[in-house]
Amino acid sequence: xxxxxxxxxxxxxxxxxxxxxxxxxxxxxxxxxxxxxxxxxxxxxxxxxxxxxxxxxxxxxxxxxxxxxxxxxxxxxxxxxxxxxxxxxxxxxxxxxxxxxxxxxxxxxxxxxxxxxxxxxxxxxxxxxxxxxxxxxxxxxxxxxxxxxxxxxxxxxxxxxxxxxxxxxxxxxxxxxxxxxxxxxxxxxxxxxxxxxxxxxxxxxxxxxxxxxxxxxxxxxxxxxxxxxxxxxxxxxxxxxxxxxxxxxxxxxxxxxxxxxxxxxxxxxxxxxxxxxxxxxxxxxxxxxxxxxxxxxxxxxxxxxxxxxxxxxxxxxxx
Amino acid sequence: xxxxxxxxxxxxxxxxxxxxxxxxxxxxxxxxxxxxxxxxxxxxxxxxxxxxxxxxxxxxxxxxxxxxxxxxxxxxxxxxxxxxxxxxxxxxxxxxxxxxxxxxxxxxxxxxxxxxxxxxxxxxxxxxxxxxxxxxxxxxxxxxxxxxxxxxxxxxxxxxxxxxxxxxxxxxxxxxxxxxxxxxxxxxxxxxxxxxxxxxxxxxxxxxxxxxxxxxxxxxxxxxxxxxxxxxxxxxxxxxxxxxxxxxxxxxxxxxxxxxxxxxxxxxxxxxxxxxxxxxxxxxxxxxxxxxxxxxxxxxxxxxxxxxxxxxxxxxxxx
Numbered sequence: 001x002x003x004x005x006x007x008x009x010x011x012x013x014x015x016x017x018x019x020x021x022x023x024x025x026x027x028x029x030x031x032x033x034x035x036x037x038x039x040x041x042x043x044x045x046x047x048x049x050x051x052x053x054x055x056x057x058x059x060x061x062x063x064x065x066x067x068x069x070x071x072x073x074x075x076x077x078x079x080x081x082x083x084x085x086x087x088x089x090x091x092x093x094x095x096x097x098x099x100x101x102x103x104x105x106x107x108x109x110x111x112x113x114x115x116x117x118x119x120x121x122x123x124x125x126x127x128x129x130x131x132x133x134x135x136x137x138x139x140x141x142x143x144x145x146x147x148x149x150x151x152x153x154x155x156x157x158x159x160x161x162x163x164x165x166x167x168x169x170x171x172x173x174x175x176x177x178x179x180x181x182x183x184x185x186x187x188x189x190x191x192x193x194x195x196x197x198x199x200x201x202x203x204x205x206x207x208x209x210x211x212x213x214x215x216x217x218x219x220x221x222x223x224x225x226x227x228x229x230x231x232x233x234x235x236x237x238x239x240x241x242x243x244x245x246x247x248x249x250x251x252x253x254x255x256x257x258x259x260x261x262x263x264x265x266x267x268x269x270x271x272x273x274x275x276x277x278x279x280x281x282x283x284x285x286x287x288x289x290x291x292x293x294x295x296x297x298x299x300x301x302x303x304x305x306x307x308x309x310x311x312x313x314x315x316x317x318x319x
Numbered sequence: 320x321x322x323x324x325x326x327x328x329x330x331x332x333x334x335x336x337x338x339x340x341x342x343x344x345x346x347x348x349x350x351x352x353x354x355x356x357x358x359x360x361x362x363x364x365x366x367x368x369x370x371x372x373x374x375x376x377x378x379x380x381x382x383x384x385x386x387x388x389x390x391x392x393x394x395x396x397x398x399x400x401x402x403x404x405x406x407x408x409x410x411x412x413x414x415x416x417x418x419x420x421x422x423x424x425x426x427x428x429x430x431x432x433x434x435x436x437x438x439x440x441x442x443x444x445x446x447x448x449x450x451x452x453x454x455x456x457x458x459x460x461x462x463x464x465x466x467x468x469x470x471x472x473x474x475x476x477x478x479x480x481x482x483x484x485x486x487x488x489x490x491x492x493x494x495x496x497x498x499x500x501x502x503x504x505x506x507x508x509x510x511x512x513x514x515x516x517x518x519x520x521x522x523x524x525x526x527x528x529x530x531x532x533x534x535x536x537x538x539x540x541x542x543x544x545x546x547x548x549x550x551x552x553x554x555x556x557x558x559x560x561x562x563x564x565x566x567x568x569x570x571x572x573x574x575x576x577x578x579x580x581x582x583x584x585x586x587x588x589x590x591x592x593x594x595x596x597x598x599x600x601x602x603x604x605x606x607x608x609x610x611x612x613x614x615x616x617x618x619x620x621x622x623x624x625x626x627x628x629x630x631x632x633x634x635x636x637x638x
Contacts, residue, residue, distance in 0.1 A: 034542070038439045045436060046452055049514065052467045053455070055478065059470060072481035125364075133365035142358040152365075155373045161571045161592060162616050165599055165609055166376035166383065172390070189368020220357055249460030251574040252592075256600065267462045271578055274466060284470055291466050295459040302458040306451040313454075313515065314522035 053299075060084065060289035064100030067284055083289030101283045102276045108293055110261050111269040115294075117180045118254070118265055119247040125188035127240050130195045131232065135224050137195065138202035139210070149199075155192035161252070168256045178259045187247065194239055201235045202228065238312045241305050245298055266294040383609035390603055401610035411611060413586065414594040415618075417501060421590060422569045424505035429565065430558075432509065433516035438550075440517070441524045450521070453514035461574035464511045469494065469579050472503060494579050497587040504575050504588060512568075516561060523557030524550075563626050567619055591615055 031039075058076055059067065066078030082099045085091045089107035096105060136142075137149045167186050176182030205228060213223045229236070251267040258264045264272070273290050277283050302309060384401055386394035405411055436453060456464060472479050472493040480490035493503040527550070535545050573592035576582065582589040582597070591611065599608035 035443065038443055041435070042439050042443060042449075045432075046449070048510070049453060049456060052464075052471060052510070055471055056467050068476055071476040072478050072485075129364040129368065132361040136358045136361035140358040140361065142355055145358070148362075152369060155369060158373065158377050159567060159571060159616065159619060161573075162380055162612050163373060163376040165595075165605065165612060166379040167372060168599075169379070169383075169390070169605070170371070170376065186368075186372040189372065190365035192369075192373075195365060224361075245458060249462075251460060251462050251577075252596075255577070267460050267574075270462050270466060274469075274578065282470075282473075284476075287466060288470065291463050295463045298458045298460075299455075302451070302455065306454075307447050310447055310450045310454055310518065313518045 056288045056292050056295070059284055060292050062285050064281070064283060064285050068281070080285070083283075083285035083287075084293075086283070086286040087290045087293055097278075099283075099285075100278065100281065101286050102273075102278055104276060106269055106273055106276070106290075107261075108266070108269065108290060111264055111266045112293070114180055114258075114263060115248055115265045115267075118183045119244050121181070121184035122187050122247040123240050123244045125184070126190060126194055126243055127236060129188075130190050130239075131198050131229065131236065132224070133190065134195045134198035134202055135228060138199045139228075140220070152190075152192050152195060156196070164253055164256065167253075171257060177257055178263045179257075180263045182257045183254050183263060183265065184247075186253070194243065197239055198232065198235065201232055205231055234308075237305075238308055241301060241309060242312070245301065248298060270294055380609050380612055383606055384613045386606045386609075388605040388609075390605055394606065397606065401607045404607060405610055405614060410586070410589070410594065411614075414589045414591045415614075417587070417589060418570060418572070418591045421501050421505050421572060422566060424502055425508055425569050425572075426562070426566055428505065429509045429513050429516055430562065432513045433520055433561075434558075436513065436517035437520035437524055438546075440521055450518060454518060455514070456511045457515045459511070461508070461511065462578050464507060465575040465578040468503075468507045468510070495584055497584055500580055500584065500588045504572070504579065507575055507579075508569075508572065512565070516565060519561050520554070520557065523554060523561075527553050559626065563623055566622060566626070570615065570619055570622075 058074070060083045061079055061081065062076040063078045063080040063082060066073075066076075070077040080099075082091065082095075082101075086096050086099070086101045086105065087108045089105050089109070091099070091101065091105070093105070096102065133152075137145060137152075163186070171177060171182045171185065174182070174185075176185065209227060209231070210223050213227050214220075218226065249267065250265075251271070254263075254265045254268050255271070258268055270287075270290055273287060274282070277287065383394060385396060385398060387397045387400070388394035440449065440453075471477050474480060474490055474492045474495055477493075479493070484490055491499060493499050531549055531553070532545065535549055540548065571592055572590050573596065576588050576590050576593050577596075580588045582593050592615075595608045595611045595615075598604050598611065
C-alpha cells in the first residue's frame with residue numbers, strides 16, 4: 001500500500017541515481033566545528049557497522065579455549081582454523097569434542113549447495129516470469145489490463161508472513177516438504193514488487209524502437225526477448241541481485257519446510273548449529289566460522305555490485 | 320493519463336487495428352482473439368504464481384481461522400471459536416504487547432539514527448563507498464546478525480560485557496535479562512536496518528529542490544532554522560512512507576528472536592510471530608494460529624490507515 005502513491009508511472013525516471021541537485025551546493029573553504037563533529041559521528045557509525053564483521057572473523061580464527069581465557073583480545077588469542085574444519089566436517093568426532101565442538105557434526109557443503117539451488121531457482125524463475133508479466137502490463141494492449149494490474153498490486157498489501165501458514169499447508173499437500181523445490185516454489189513465479197519494478201522500466205523504453213523491429217518483421221515474442229530484455233539488462237541485474245540476496249537470507253519459510261539435510265539451507269543450518277552446541281559452552285569459534293561461511297557469498301556479491309545496489313535504493317519503487 | 324494517450328498514438332497495433340476496421344467486422348474479431356492470446360501467454364506463469372501462492376493462501380488463511388485444524392485430519396468449521404479464545408488468551412495479549420514494545424523501540428531508535436546518518440551524509444559526502452559501508456549489514460541475513468551479536472553480547476565472554484566490566488559498569492545480561500531482552504533485540508535489528516533506512520531518507524533528501532535552500536540562506540536563515548522550517552516539512556512525506564514501511568516490517572519480527580532467545584527468558588521476548596509459529600508447529604493448532612495471523616493483519620491494516628491519515632503521506636508541501 002505504501003509504495004503506490006510515490007510511484008507515478010508517467011514520471012520518466014526509473015533510473016535509480018538520485019538527482020544531482022546537491023552537487024551544486026557551494027563548498028566551504030574551511031571545515032566548521034559542526035562538520036568536524038559530524039565526521040567524528042560518521043566514523044563512529046562506520047565503526048559500529050563494521051565491528052561485528054571483524055569480530056566474526058577474529059572469533060572464527062581462534063580456539064574455543066583461548067576465547068574463554070582472553071575474551072577481549074583484539075586479535076585471535078590463539079590462532080586456529082579448527083572452527084572452519086568443524087563447519088566443513090573435516091574434523092573427527094574426538095577432535096571436534098576436544099576443541100569444544102558438538103558431537104554430531106553438520107557438514108556445511110550440503111547447505112551451501114541447497115542455498116545455491118533455492119536462491120538460483122527463485123531468482124531465475126522470478127526474473128523471467130515477472131519480466132514477461134511486466135511486459136504484458138506495460139506494452140501489450142488487452143481488455144481489463146489495468147484492472148488485473150491493480151489486483152496484482154493489491155498483493156503488496158498482504159504481508160508475506162500472512163501467507164506462510166496456508167502456503168505451508170499447500171506445500172505439504174503437494175508432497176514437497178523437506179524438498180528444495182518446496183522452499184523455492186512460492187516465490188519462484190512472481191512477487192508483486194518485481195512486476196511493479198520492471199513495468200516501470202518497460203513503460204519508459206521508447207516505443208519507436210519496438211516499432212522499428214515490428215516493421216522489420218520481428219514478432220512480438222521476438223521483440224520481447226531480442227529487443228526489450230537486452231535493453232532492460234541493468235534493472236534486471238539490480239532486481240536479480242536483490243532477489244538472490246532475499247532468497248539466500250530467508251529464514252522463516254525454509255525453517256517451516258526443511259527438516260533434514262535433503263533441503264536444509266544455510267540460515268536454517270546456522271540455527272541448528274547453535275541449538276546443537278555443547279551444554280558446557282557454545283562452540284563460538286565454530287559458530288562464527290559457520291556464520292562467516294553463510295555471510296561470505298553475500299559479502300562478495302555486495303563487494304562486486306555495491307554501486308548498483310546502493311544506487312538502487314530510492315523512491316522509484318520501495319521494497 | 321498522458322501515458323495512455325501517447326500509447327494510443329504510438330502503438331503500432333493501433334495502426335493495424337485501423338486497417339482491420341477498414342477490412343470489416345469479422346476479421347477484426349478474429350484479430351482481437353489473436354491479440355488476447357499473447358498477453359495471456361506472457362501473463363500465465365506469474366498469474367499462476369499469484370493465484371496459487373498469494374490469493375489462494377490469503378483466502379485460505381482467513382478460512383482456516385474459522386476452523387479447527389491439526390494438519391492431519393481435515394479442517395473442521397468451528398465458527399468464531401478461535402476468535403473467542405483469542406480475546407481471552409492472556410498470552411496472546413502479552414505477546415501483542417511485547418511486539419508493540421519492540422516496534423516502538425526498534426522504529427524509534429532506527430528512524431532517529433537513520434535520519435541523523437542521512438543528514439550527515441547529505442552534508443558531508445555523497446561517496447558511494449561510504450554508502451556501501453553503511454548498507455553492508457543489510458546484506459547479511461537476520462540469522463547472521465543475530466548470532467554475531469549473541470556472541471558480542473554474551474553475559475560472560477562477550478566483548479561488550481568485557482568493556483562494561485572494564486568501565487566499572489558491570490556486566491549486563493543483554494539477552495538473558497527480562498528487562499533488557501526486547502531492547503537488545505530491537506537494537507540488533509536497528510544495526511541491520513539503519514543503513515538501509517538512512518539511504519532511503521538520503522535518496523529523499525537528494526530530491527529536495529535547491530532553490531528553497533538558496534532563498535532561505537539569502538533571507539539569512541541559520542542551519543537549525545533551515546532544518547526545522549524547510550528540511551523537515553519537505554521531508555515529511557518521505558519520512559511517512561519510510562515509517563509505514565518499516566513499521567509493517569518491524570511487526571513481523573521473528574528470525575532474530577527465534578535464533579537468540581526463542582521467546583525467553585520467562586516469555587519476555589515471545590513476540591506475536593513466534594507465538595503463532597509455536598502454536599502451529601509446536602502444538603499443531605493451525606486454526607488458532609491462523610486466527611492470530613488474521614488479527615495481526617487487521618492490526619497492520621489499521622496502523623497503515625491511521626498513519627496515512629495522520630501524515631498525509633501522499634501529499635507534499637512542494638505541490
